[in-house]
Amino acid sequence: MDFRPVPVLHVALPVPLPRDFDYLPPAGALPGPDWVGCRVRVPFGRGDGEQVGVVVGVGESGADPASLKPVLARLDAQPLLQGELLESLRWTAGYYHAPLGEVLATALPGLLRAGQPVPDTRRAGWRATPAGRDAAAAPGRKGRPRELLQLLCEQDLAEDELDTRLPGWRPAARSLAERGLAGPTTLEPAAAPLARSEAPTLTPAQAEAVAALRGSSGFQPVLLEGVTGSGKTEVYLQAIADCLAAGRQALVLVPEIGLTPQALGRFRARLGVPVAAFHSGLSDGERARAWVDLAEGRAGVLVGTRSAVFCPMARPGLLVVDEEHDGSYKQQDGVRYHARDLALVRASKLGIPVILGSATPSLESLHNALSGRYLHLRLGQRAGGASPPRVRVLDVRKRPLADGLSGELLDAVAACLARGEQALVFKNRRGYAPVLICHDCGWSAHCRRCDAAMTVHAGGRRLICHHCGARATPPDACPDCASLALQPQGAGTERLEKALAARFPGATLVRVDRETTRRRDALGQHLASLGDGPGILVGTQILAKGHDLPRLTLVAVVGVDEGLFSADFRAGEKLAQLLIQVAGRAGRSTLPGEVVLQTHHPDHPLLGTLLHGGYPAVAALALAEREAAGFPPYAYLALLRAEAGTEAAVQAFLQEAHAAFPAREGVRANAPMPAPMARRAGRARGQLLLDASQRPPLHAALREWLPLLRAMRSARKVRWSLDVDPTDLY
């Protein structure tokens, strides 16, 4: 049956269905283009279910009007998502093959996603009217109203300021308002401390980079490759200052654990404009206000982690992605976007520069820079007279290790403390020991629900699975052979802390890992507690990121052997990045730095290359290997992951998916495989890797394939997801 078309709103909802939903406008309202980008509350699903969605279009529907429901409420008078941002979000949905509604929900801060009103970040205040100014100039009766009026003639005042300046001011304000001499108003938020700290004189390399940035216009991707401590942040600050001077805003992305109050403080102190922060340590309300401040142009700069890439800018001028190689830019669930890649997409649509900065750029970015697609700026030397740290490899084969530490490493720490300086002892493993083994029969404690060993914690009194969180008490005797010779094998940060405390009883000792930094700003407090005197920091990769501790002169790396033999094709790149970053914490100021690297594999080619040629040599070699093997950045990957209660269900789905994959020239669907961790939290896991020499045919195949997957019966028995450009093949 045909129906007369009726005007409808196309609404994107945060549900896992790749389509919009049509709704009638509320009674009496006409759907027009001004609806696009506004949030609406709509009935959805059974009963009185409701959802908050975003209007993504207006049109007509020829469906039975009786089947169409009206929108319950329009939540925004002005579009929340529009222009370039909405376009970039549509691009995101297309590229990652994710439903637009889910992408839009991912892009909105939690409060707005939940349908809350856009917070008003201005403050309620009072101002004098022109009549009030005349009255204040004329002689008149003394009293509180006059006192208040005189204050307001000097400047508009916020209500909270009036509370302190003129307690009990409200009756006086009412009296002025009745006579038309003053009235309520809204004020811009209190300006941040606008005193600016001095910029250091730029090094020639920094000055050259800044000049190159000034010389560019429009969309310009820039890779700023600068060794650790070379002053990349200083270059960002100059570029941001230029951008602000031109009346524009800058959006700065930093890695998840890089956004310390110290880092923010550096931006705030130098730029002299309100700098908004956006990260997971803030409340929903704080995040929403930061978003609004940037969207409405009140903040000049926003510094934020991954999801800040979706913040709207009123006057876009510059995007910066600091530590662009960092793994935290990739979202690992839901919409699996890469914030660095989206920053490039946004900059291109906005026609503005985007700076990617790193001492250890990702091979993807490096490849783009080397092939001329990005402007490649280099800072080869440390700033401020610091020299690069000396690196020593300690061969610990056949040497006795006490709690994982060699005598030479301990000597180096002792010498550092004796000089009154600070040492960082690095081990990328938290807990007491990575595994509990039976010295007699070789049994080891495994998680019952995962294919993984349980980590020993609390000095040996507890076992915790780092993959599913399961906890257990260690057995008294070996469950297999009843031997009492159960021993924690290897060392994590907890064990190192204990051993170092015993060896250096007087020294300040601070452990920094996920356990000790759960609280907000715990990291900053830990680093501060180290003070200026001699001391030891023990910790995981949390310490590898952008910290600047002038007294830190020794970095002791306790074994990286786990990383040398991983099957993941990115393992070498990641290990080299981690080593360079952590080594880069040593000797950043005037004191010379030293790095000691304890290993059982001193002859491993990766270490040799790294020592002699640094990161550029490792990267060049890795790029050549990737080209030969057909891996990114010379190929494009997508990974279909599935998990279910049984392995059979996973297999059935992946086999059917494999058979259904549309043939395309240059695109290959590899045979389904168990995931590297085939069982996790009691669920079987498998995956199917797609690779292609070109992007377009891969995406064309995916577009054809996904509807087939959704229709498969076997898909109902599994949880599956597609990851475009996966960074981890697990």
Ligand SMILES: Nc1ncnc2c1ncn2[C@@H]1O[C@H](COP(=O)(O)OP(=O)(O)OP(=O)(O)O)[C@@H](O)[C@H]1O
């Ligand atoms: N031109 C300069 N003159 C003097 N000191 C400088 C200069 N530029 C930067 N510095 C100082 O050098 C140190 C390192 O700078 P910055 O933190 O910007 O380096 P970075 O390249 O971002 O480091 P990393 O990548 O290792 O985190 C800081 O203490 C900074 O204040």
Ligand SMILES: [Zn+2]
């Ligand atoms: Zn587990």
